[in-house]
Amino acid sequence: MQNILLFLVSLTITPYSQAYGSKPTREQVCCLALHGLFPAEVNFQGSGTYTNETHKYFSAANFVQPACVFLPATAAHVSYAVQLFNKVKCNFAIRSGGHLPVPGSNGRNGAVLLATSKLNHVKFKGSVAKIGPGNTWIDVYRKTDLIGQVVPDGRVGSVGVGGLVLGGGVSFQQSDYGFACDNVVNFQVVTADGKIRNANAISNPDLFWALKGGGNRFGIVTSFDMKMYPLGRIYGGELTYQYSSLPEVLAQVDKYHGEDRDSKSSIIVNVIDANDLGYGQFVEVVLYYGKPVSSPPPVFQPFFGIPGLIANTVTTKPFSVLVPADKQGLPPGVLSHTWRSVTYQPSAAVNERVSDIFQEEVKSFREERGTDLQPGIFTLAYEPYSTGLTAASQRTGGNALGLDARKGPLMLALLTYSWTNQTESALRTAAVKKSVERMKAASLAAGKHIDWIYLNAAAPDQLPYQSYGKGNFERLRRVRDRYDPKGVFSKLQSGGFPL
Ligand SMILES: Cc1cc2nc3c(=O)[nH]c(=O)nc-3n(C[C@H](O)[C@H](O)[C@H](O)COP(=O)(O)OP(=O)(O)OC[C@H]3O[C@@H](n4cnc5c(N)ncnc54)[C@H](O)[C@@H]3O)c2cc1C
Ligand SMILES: *[C@@H]1O[C@H](CO)[C@@H](O)[C@H](O)[C@H]1NC(C)=O
Ligand SMILES: *[C@@H]1O[C@H](CO)[C@@H](O)[C@H](O)[C@H]1NC(C)=O
Numbered sequence: 001m002q003n004i005l006l007f008l009v010s011l012t013i014t015p016y017s018q019a020y021g022s023k024p025t026r027e028q029v030c031c032l033a034l035h036g037l038f039p040a041e042v043n044f045q046g047s048g049t050y051t052n053e054t055h056k057y058f059s060a061a062n063f064v065q066p067a068c069v070f071l072p073a074t075a076a077h078v079s080y081a082v083q084l085f086n087k088v089k090c091n092f093a094i095r096s097g098g099h100l101p102v103p104g105s106n107g108r109n110g111a112v113l114l115a116t117s118k119l120n121h122v123k124f125k126g127s128v129a130k131i132g133p134g135n136t137w138i139d140v141y142r143k144t145d146l147i148g149q150v151v152p153d154g155r156v157g158s159v160g161v162g163g164l165v166l167g168g169g170v171s172f173q174q175s176d177y178g179f180a181c182d183n184v185v186n187f188q189v190v191t192a193d194g195k196i197r198n199a200n201a202i203s204n205p206d207l208f209w210a211l212k213g214g215g216n217r218f219g220i221v222t223s224f225d226m227k228m229y230p231l232g233r234i235y236g237g238e239l240t241y242q243y244s245s246l247p248e249v250l251a252q253v254d255k256y257h258g259e260d261r262d263s264k265s266s267i268i269v270n271v272i273d274a275n276d277l278g279y280g281q282f283v284e285v286v287l288y289y290g291k292p293v294s295s296p297p298p299v300f301q302p303f304f305g306i307p308g309l310i311a312n313t314v315t316t317k318p319f320s321v322l323v324p325a326d327k328q329g330l331p332p333g334v335l336s337h338t339w340r341s342v343t344y345q346p347s348a349a350v351n352e353r354v355s356d357i358f359q360e361e362v363k364s365f366r367e368e369r370g371t372d373l374q375p376g377i378f379t380l381a382y383e384p385y386s387t388g389l390t391a392a393s394q395r396t397g398g399n400a401l402g403l404d405a406r407k408g409p410l411m412l413a414l415l416t417y418s419w420t421n422q423t424e425s426a427l428r429t430a431a432v433k434k435s436v437e438r439m440k441a442a443s444l445a446a447g448k449h450i451d452w453i454y455l456n457a458a459a460p461d462q463l464p465y466q467s468y469g470k471g472n473f474e475r476l477r478r479v480r481d482r483y484d485p486k487g488v489f490s491k492l493q494s495g496g497f498p499l
Contacts, residue, residue, distance in 0.1 A: 020067075030081075030090040030112050031068035038077055041118070043069040053115050057098040057106070058158070061336035061425055064107035066093070073118040075188060075196045075222040081114060082220065083194035085492055093494045094220055096133040097160015101337040101416075102460045105495035106163070116162055119222055124149075128185060131224045133162030141320035150231035150319060152177040155268065155286070157323040158332050165224055167456035168213045168401050170389065172236075172288035172322075175263035177229065178392020181212035181399050188223040192484035196222070201397055210479040212399035213468070215455050216496045217480050217489050233292040236322045237314035243281040245308030246271060246355055250382075252302050253285075254348040257384040257409055262299040264290040269382040271355060273362055276375045277420075282310070292316050335377065338429040339416040340436040340459035343450045344443035346384070346411055353442040354413050355380065361435040369427075376419035376428070383412040400476055402468035403452065410450055413439060414457050433459065455497060465499045473499075 020028045035042040043050040045065070053069040072078045085092050091111040098106050107113050120134030122143050129151050131140055138157025144150050152173035154164050169180020177183055186200040187208065197219075199208040210218050241249055253269055270284040289297055294316055296304050304312075344350050358380040366373055390403040390410070398404065415436050417428040436459075443449040455464035465473050480499055484490070490499065 025067065025110065026088050026090040027067040027092075027110055027112050030084055030088050030092070031070070033084055033088070034068070034070050034081060034112075037080060038072075041071045041073060041077060043071065053113065053117065054107070055333055056095070056115070056117070058332040059101035059103075059335070059337040060333055061103050061338075061422065062098065062101065062106060063333075064093075064113060065109045066107060066111055066113035069113045069115055071115055071118045072222075075190060078114070078190045078220050078222055079194045079196055081112075082190050082192065082488065085112070086192065086194070086486070086488055089492060091492055091494055094162070094216055095160075096162025097136050097158065097164070099159045099332070100163050100456070101339055102458070102495070104460075108494040111494050114220070116160075121223070124228070127228050128225050129228050131161055131226060133160065133221055133224070135161045137161065137164070138320060138323060141323060144228060144231075145318045145320045148230055148232055149228040151180075151226045151228055152183055153180045155288075155323060157320070161224060162221060163215075164456060165226075166211060166213075166215050166221065168399070168454065169456070170383065170385065170454075172266040173229070173231075173290060174266060175261065175386040175388035176290075176392075177227075178389055178396070179213070179399060179401065180226075181401075182393045182396045183227040184212065184224055185227060186225040187211050187221050188225075189219040189221045191219040192486065192488040200225075205397070206479045207483055209398060210400055210476055212393070213401040213455070214465075214476055214479075214499075216493065217476070217499045218483055219489065231290060231319060233316050234319050234322060235289040235291065235293045235297070235314065235316050236287050237312070237317070239285045239287065239303055239309060239314060240311035241283040241285070241306060242308035242310055243273075243283060245306055246283050247352070248306045248308070249283050249285060249303075250351045250355060251348065252306060253382060253384060254346060254351060255302070256299065257346040257411065261386060262289075262297065263386070263388055265297065265299045266386075267384060271358065271380040271382075273378040276366075276373065277377060279377070287314055288322065335418040335420060336422065336425060337416055337418045338425070338432050338459065339414055339457060340432050340462065341412055341414045341454055341457040342436050342439045342443060343410055343412050343452045343454070344446075344448040345450060346409055347443070347446055347448045350443045350446050350448050351382065351411065351413075353446070354382075354439045357435060357438045357442065358415065361431065361438070365428075365431050374419055374421035374424050376417065376424065379416040379418070381414040381416070383414065385410045385412060400468055400472050402472045405469065406450060406452070410452075412454060412457065415439070429459075433461075458497065462497075464497050
């Protein structure tokens with residue numbers, strides 16, 4: 001393998017060096033070598049595929065200009081690439097659905113972009129779905145709907161399989177089945193040495209555990225084998241309220257969250273201020289109920305009685321219809337986004353403080369920008385997590401997230417600022433940080449704070465692994481050192497949170 005690679009590297013440098021300039025970078029050398037091995041899978045600047053792949057991101061701030069886009073079609077392609085990156089020491093990044101709005105986490109200018117678009121198989125074997133990281137959730141749900149099954153995963157269709165599952169994965173089916181990662185029975189993963197391994201309860205069990213929440217520090221996952229569960233048509237959609245209904249909505253959310261909720265139910269609350277884009281201000285409650293009922297189940301009835309309800313799309317429908325690819329009619333890549341989250345025990349008082357801080361901070365952001373303010377959107381999401389979500393991992397051998405030890409339900413509040421004009425990137429990122437620090441202070445002051453940072457909702461400077469508990473953090477590091485002693489995925493890979 002190594003000799004072949006070196007031969008190809010020397011062979012390809014000369015003819016292609018003109019295209020890149022006289023002295024290619026290490027990353028360009030890797031691209032040329034990959035092109036020599038797999039010409040159909042390597043795309044250079046100027047090709048339509050390169051243009052499309054470098055724009056497959058949720059946040060426009062993540063668009064990149066890599067040295068090339070490598071689209072492996074098999075695990076063997078990935079294995080060759082990892083050995084090459086190791087040998088030539090080139091920087092690379094991995095992208096699945098591109099939805100993590102952390103610039104650099106899924107692509108970097110000048111690095112090799114390994115995008116999983118061609119690893120897009122979905123195969124069913126008994127009650128297990130084999131899913132490639134090149135799928136988005138809508139791709140998967142359209143297929144599972146046809147056989148009356150579901151894989152517990154993302155709540156927005158455009159999100160990728162790869163990042164969501166490796167970071168944990170919160171689904172509408174969370175109360176019954178836990179995190180998405182808890183439903184993985186086997187990861188096919190290419191580790192730093194280029195080996196294609198299976199990680200499951202019997203083979204490489206330590207790696208299996210680490211991949212359940214550990215993100216991209218351990219290898220490149222080329223296939224996820226996940227448990228499926230029967231699901232027919234569901235009941236769900238969105239209730240949209242006037243902005244002034246927010247206190248009543250939050251009061252109802254707290255009641256819903258505090259009770260031992262019906263495990264078939266799940267909600268998300270979005271508080272949206274899109275005035276600067278002309279879409280107004282409103283509160284949206286996304287409801288999901290995993291049975292084909294035709295009228296609101298008791299757990300949801302109070303939401304239908306809150307004054308100020310202005311739109312209602314809640315009906316019985318196939319699951320894949322509930323999770324459209326482009327929420328709010330804005331497809332991925334139109335806006336840039338930055339987000340940050342805070343986690344606390346259910347508390348009506350903290351929920352209220354969080355929404356007050358949101359409104360105060362948005363107001364002061366607008367005032368400070370004055371006539372320089374650029375169009376954008378401010379969104380505060382409340383995600384009530386159930387006890388079932390945090391407890392389920394214990395049935396399946398545990399995960400790295402460290403929530404099983406923390407009893408009871410919890411609230412994740414996620415603040416997102418979105419914008420059109422890149423000159424506001426730094427300003428909006430800093431403003432989100434300041435706001436969420438205030439929200440954290442409020443939850444601390446109320447004695448409700450939970451020092452847990454969800455990787456899939458983290459800002460660039462947050463430290464999710466450290467928040468998974470000392471024992472889990474150290475165990476993750478030990479597994480990392482065992483499978484990647486030279487730090488290929490920590491040093492050569494760009495992006496990912498520090499471990
Ligand atoms: C609109 C929207 C809705 C969302 N809804 C949910 C939700 O319902 N539940 C939830 O839990 N989260 C949700 N998220 C958060 C989401 O889980 C994260 O953003 C996740 O990282 C996205 O995965 P991706 O594959 O699209 O992203 P990517 O940016 O492609 O990947 C994220 C990270 O994982 C790494 N990675 C990706 N694939 C692989 C692989 N095969 N092997 C190794 N590393 C890999 C990448 O290097 C990157 O660092 C949502 C995000 C958005 C923007
Ligand atoms: C790029 O995307 C556009 C729009 O989706 C599509 O029409 C075009 O065929 C794509 N080009 C390639 C080379 O995939
Ligand atoms: C972006 O913002 C800058 C600085 O406020 C401004 O000068 C520029 O005109 C804006 N660009 C667009 C396209 O609106």
